[in-house]
Amino acid sequence: MEEKTLQQIFEETRAAALAGDAQAQYQLAYLYDRGEGTATAPNKASVWYALAAEQGYPPARNEFAMLLLRKVQPSAKEEGVRLLRLSADAGDAQAMFRLGECFRKGWGTERDLSASIGWYTLAAQAGNAQGAYALALLCLNGEEGFAQDKETGLNWLRQAAEQGYGEALCLTGKLYETGDGVPQDEKKAYEYYCAAQSAQCGEGAFRAARLQEEGVGTEKNAEEAVKGYRSAGASGYTHAYYYLGRCYALGIGVAADAKQAIFQWRHGANLGDAPCMYVAGYCYETGFGVTVDTELALYCYMEAHFRGDARALKAFDRLKETLSSR
Secondary structure, eight states: OOOOOHHHHHHHHHHHHHTTOHHHHHHHHHHHHHTSSSOOOHHHHHHHHHHHHHTTOHHHHHHHHHHHHTSSOHHHHHHHHHHHHHHHHTTOHHHHHHHHHHHHHTSSSOOOHHHHHHHHHHHHHTTOHHHHHHHHHHHHHTGGGOOOOHHHHHHHHHHHHHTTOHHHHHHHHHHHHHTSSSOOOHHHHHHHHHHHHHTTOHHHHHHHHHHHHHTSSSOOOHHHHHHHHHHHHHTTOTTHHHHHHHHHHHTSSSOOOHHHHHHHHHHHHHTTOHHHHHHHHHHHHHTSSSOOOHHHHHHHHHHHHHTTOTTHHHHHHHHHHHHHTO
16 A cells, blocks of 8 residues: 555645544644645644634644734733633643743733742643643742742652653753752763753753763763764754864864864854854954954854853954954
């Protein structure tokens, strides 16, 4: 039996959606959203999410609620919160977590930390790892006036990590690496970072790679570290490109290649990483891997400063003085 093409799946799903099947309507919205079997069409996706939500299909109701919460109009945000409440009242743990986010951040409702904690707790008790992780952060950090309680925070963190939640696994690794609230154990830290990487956590991949490069908690392996930095960047952890560029610049785990180094740094800079933007400025100032371009160097330093790099303003002022004295 021949495997169906994505286009065939799309056509069959659309036919079922047009016939009123709520699950098919949700699946069709997903296909439009991801551009699978058809061209990407966010507006059409929102229509089908709305139609499936109108029939009470829980996943569609949640997705449509999130679409509404992203809108500017207050009435749309309020409707999003109403839809999440319907799902939460029906026992949907993900909707409970999202309501916690709404009350914490003031999306479609007044900010209310107490209500937020209540929804996070219900979500966590219903098995939602994000709810448990949110509570862990509040307890461990004492955020937003919430009383710090490390013991309770570690318990919530353990619950989220045991469910394989990547960010919780990564944070657990950081605690073991620094000995914060747990006995310092760099081998355990590396193991947790690797588990986080397996859970598609970009920061986990980055931190595992950093320990591999340094030979901390595991054998030193620069080649594997380079692979880890690539994986971290591909997973959305943009600061990994700073380290990847550094590997190419210094020949760590790869052959030294100035052009590849600046390529990685520029890529990270374009994605918003301040240190990447700073070092790109240095390259344009000195001609490392690129043709010297003082104006572009000044731009990079200025942008790096605005993004929070502490070195950038001094570099900008120094280069500006050099330029004006010519």
